[in-house]
Amino acid sequence: MWNPNKSLNSIPHLLHLSLFIILQVSAEVHGNPANEIVDMINQNRTSNKLPKLYDSAGLGCMALQYISECTGNCSKNNTMNCRPPEVNITEVYAPNCGVELPTVGIISGHLLGCNWNELSPQQAFSSVLIQNKQMLTLLHSKEHTEVGVGFSKDHRGPNFWCVLFSSGKTNSSFVLEGGKGIEQKTGCFSGTDLPCSAGMKLFLSEILLAVVVVLLVFLHSCMLN
Ligand SMILES: *[C@@H]1O[C@H](CO)[C@@H](O)[C@H](O)[C@H]1NC(C)=O
Ligand SMILES: *[C@@H]1O[C@H](CO)[C@@H](O)[C@H](O)[C@H]1NC(C)=O
Ligand SMILES: *[C@@H]1O[C@H](CO)[C@@H](O)[C@H](O)[C@H]1NC(C)=O
Ligand SMILES: *[C@@H]1O[C@H](CO)[C@@H](O)[C@H](O)[C@H]1NC(C)=O
Ligand SMILES: *[C@@H]1O[C@H](CO)[C@@H](O)[C@H](O)[C@H]1NC(C)=O
Numbered sequence: 001m002w003n004p005n006k007s008l009n010s011i012p013h014l015l016h017l018s019l020f021i022i023l024q025v026s027a028e029v030h031g032n033p034a035n036e037i038v039d040m041i042n043q044n045r046t047s048n049k050l051p052k053l054y055d056s057a058g059l060g061c062m063a064l065q066y067i068s069e070c071t072g073n074c075s076k077n078n079t080m081n082c083r084p085p086e087v088n089i090t091e092v093y094a095p096n097c098g099v100e101l102p103t104v105g106i107i108s109g110h111l112l113g114c115n116w117n118e119l120s121p122q123q124a125f126s127s128v129l130i131q132n133k134q135m136l137t138l139l140h141s142k143e144h145t146e147v148g149v150g151f152s153k154d155h156r157g158p159n160f161w162c163v164l165f166s167s168g169k170t171n172s173s174f175v176l177e178g179g180k181g182i183e184q185k186t187g188c189f190s191g192t193d194l195p196c197s198a199g200m201k202l203f204l205s206e207i208l209l210a211v212v213v214v215l216l217v218f219l220h221s222c223m224l225n
Helices: 004-009 011-027 033-046 057-068 087-097 121-129 133-139 199-224
Strands: 107-115 146-153 159-166
Touching: 033 057, 033 121, 033 133, 033 146, 033 159, 057 087, 057 107, 057 146, 057 159, 107 121, 107 133, 121 159
Parallel strands: none
Antiparallel strands: 107 159, 146 159
């Protein structure tokens, strides 16, 4: 039989449960895998006796912007054909990031990849970004002085990684306005400790899911009573 008192007693427990579910779900998108990839790039370079690259947040943000032009271009077998016009780097990504235009340096190379599976930064580095000898040669180029990495995860869609290299002067290029630039809606980039955001859409839909689960549990407990 339906017992209102007993069901009301369980409300704090249910709130606790829903909070737990929301935390569990949002934990997935915490951390910043882009910073981990910069560490791997530098470890790989230094173990090959090459200088470390400066970790530039401005360049990282532009790498994330680069991805935003490729989100529809990941094939089912994790290959990608995406060639945004070179001119968009300076004319679109820099302003969208709040990189001060006179400080935009030369892009000395880029690595780009996508994958429909969840991959650790280590797996992304070794099997997406460095898939062949040509890509490894680019990683080891003596021309680069700085690096930026962008990572973006589409909800139920593919993951994207982009690395931009530059030969600019490390302390005076890709300067972000006010030190922070313009906040990005999705994904994350290296050079900051901002966590990876999957965007508002994910957050709302996950809250909705948690609410539905809690309602089901609630109804179930009512029926048991
Ligand atoms: C899968 O990858 C191969 C190359 O590895 C490519 O030729 C083919 O077009 C791809 N298939 C799809 C559906 O994109
Ligand atoms: C994405 O793929 C489409 C279809 O193949 C192509 O027309 C478009 O140019 C690609 N986008 C970029 C930025 O390369
Ligand atoms: C390059 O930037 C222009 C201007 O914002 C935009 O219309 C165009 O779609 C961009 N190119 C690609 C391939 O996305
Ligand atoms: C650098 O990365 C490449 C590609 O993952 C790998 O084959 C190579 O062993 C790495 N080198 C070192 C010294 O870690
Ligand atoms: C950049 O570095 C150079 C050499 O290391 C130094 O002389 C210069 O003052 C630095 N500029 C800024 C803005 O920190």
